[in-house]
Amino acid sequence: MTTCDRVTVPPPGEEATRAAREAGLGMYLRGFRTHHSEGERRRGVPPAALLLLTVAGLWVPVLATRLVGAWAGIALLVLPFGLLGRQVWQYGRVPDASLRPEEYVYLYERGLLCPGADGGARAVPWASVTSMHQDVTRTYVHGGYAGTRYAYRLSAGGRRAVSVGGFINEETVPKPTDSQIRELAQIVLDETVRRALPTAVSTLEEGGSVAFGEVALDGRGIRLPSGTSPWEQVRRCELRGDGLVVVRTAGGVRWARESKEIPDFPVFWVLLKELAPTVREHRR
Numbered sequence: 379m380t381t382c383d384r385v386t387v388p389p390p391g392e393e394a395t396r397a398a399r400e401a402g403l404g405m406y407l408r409g410f411r412t413h414h415s416e417g418e419r420r421r422g423v424p425p426a427a428l429l430l431l432t433v434a435g436l437w438v439p440v441l442a443t444r445l446v447g448a449w450a451g452i453a454l455l456v457l458p459f460g461l462l463g464r465q466v467w468q469y470g471r472v473p474d475a476s477l478r479p480e481e482y483v484y485l486y487e488r489g490l491l492c493p494g495a496d497g498g499a500r501a502v503p504w505a506s507v508t509s510m511h512q513d514v515t516r517t518y519v520h521g522g523y524a525g526t527r528y529a530y531r532l533s534a535g536g537r538r539a540v541s542v543g544g545f546i547n548e549e550t551v552p553k554p555t556d557s558q559i560r561e562l563a564q565i566v567l568d569e570t571v572r573r574a575l576p577t578a579v580s581t582l583e584e585g586g587s588v589a590f591g592e593v594a595l596d597g598r599g600i601r602l603p604s605g606t607s608p609w610e611q612v613r614r615c616e617l618r619g620d621g622l623v624v625v626r627t628a629g630g631v632r633w634a635r636e637s638k639e640i641p642d643f644p645v646f647w648v649l650l651k652e653l654a655p656t657v658r659e660h661r662r
Contacts, residue, residue: 386411386477386482386554386555387408387409387410387411387477388477388482389409390406390409390484390491390493390499391493391497393493393497393498393499394484394491394493394499397491397500397501398484398486398491398501400501401489401491401501401503402488402503403486403487403488403489403491403501404486404487404488405486406484406485406486406487407485407486407487408485409482409483409484409485410482410484410485410558410559410561410562411477411481411482411544411555411557411558412481412483412542412543412544412557412558412562413480413481413542413543413544413557413559414480414483414492414540414542414543415480415540416538416539416540416541478495479493479494480492480493480494483542483562484499485562485565488503488504488505489501489502489503489504489505490502490540490542492540492542500540502532502534502540503534504569504572504573505573506534506535507532507533507534507569507570507573508533508534508535509532509533509641510530510531510532510533510566510641510642510643511530511531511533511638511639511640511641511643512528512529512530512531512563512566512567512637512638512643513528513529513530513531513638514526514527514528514529514563514621514638515527515621517545523549524547525545525547525548526545526546526547526548527543527544527545528543528544528545528546528557528559528560528563529541529542529638530542530543530563530566532566533641542559542562542566544557544558544559545557545559546559548560567644570642570644570645571644571645571648574642574645575645575648575649578645578649579649582595582596582597582649585597587601588649590640590641590642590643590645590646591640591641593625593633593635593640593646595646595650595653597653599611600612600627600650600653600654602625602627602631602633603633604631604633605631607627607631609653609654609655610655611627611628611629612626612627612628612654612656613626613627613628613656614626615650615654615656615657616657617637617647617657621637621638622634622635622636622637623636623637623647
């Protein structure tokens with residue numbers, strides 16, 4: 379553990395330690411500066427809705443001024459401009475050095491622990507994870523690289539999924555306040571392969587098939603939504619630089635999905651490279 383970790387990530391508290399012990403996570407290893415949340419990622423306000431709210435926020439005071447009086451219009455302008463001023467103030471202020479519970483994750487010997495704002499913690503044992511979805515997106519602003527967003531959603535049985543992620547600029551020297559998601563991401567990927575790959579290989583060796591969402595692999599071929607194609611009829615399997623997976627088969631059949639939509643994608647890609655006759659991978 380580096381000095382940076384000790385300074386920026388608080389040690390597990392009593393509740394976190396109890397939750398880890400009850401879940402059988404084993405020995406505490408280290409903390410990571412990275413965000414976590416439960417369930418699906420919240421979507422931002424659509425641009426059209428934001429524009430509509432802005433127009434309404436300006437038009438309603440004008441209408442109130444005409445129908446009631448200037449005092450009514452001024453009163454109605456206080457709310458939208460007050461909210462705008464608050465956003466400007468939050469954007470310009472110096473961020474607090476202390477971390478909120480949703481901004482760090484604890485790594486244990488046999489899983490992750492995500493502390494909550496209520497003092498409790500959600501344990502995610504590696505053995506309970508049924509699938510992992512990864513989403514790595516490079517962001518560009520005016521043609522220049524701005525940073526990379528990492529997100530990993532871990533599904534554990536019938537419970538709500540836990541997502542860990544963060545945004546970092548990979549072309550600059552890391553600062554103590556930067557997310558440590560890249561380090562945690564590698565651990566998540568390694569654990570995904572360790573958990574799922576041996577089982578998948580054993581299933582294939584026994585003549586079975588392994589499903590990855592809507593697509594399945596076996597020793598004879600690949601099953602796509604359009605039908606099953608033997609491996610000798612697979613013309614190309616490609617992982618593009620933008621994360622799109624493309625499979626082309628004889629007869630012009632084309633199947634394409636973003637890698638983030640394929641559960642346990644690292645395992646899927648390892649097996650595909652072993653089974654498919656031609657595989658191309660374009661590094662990002």
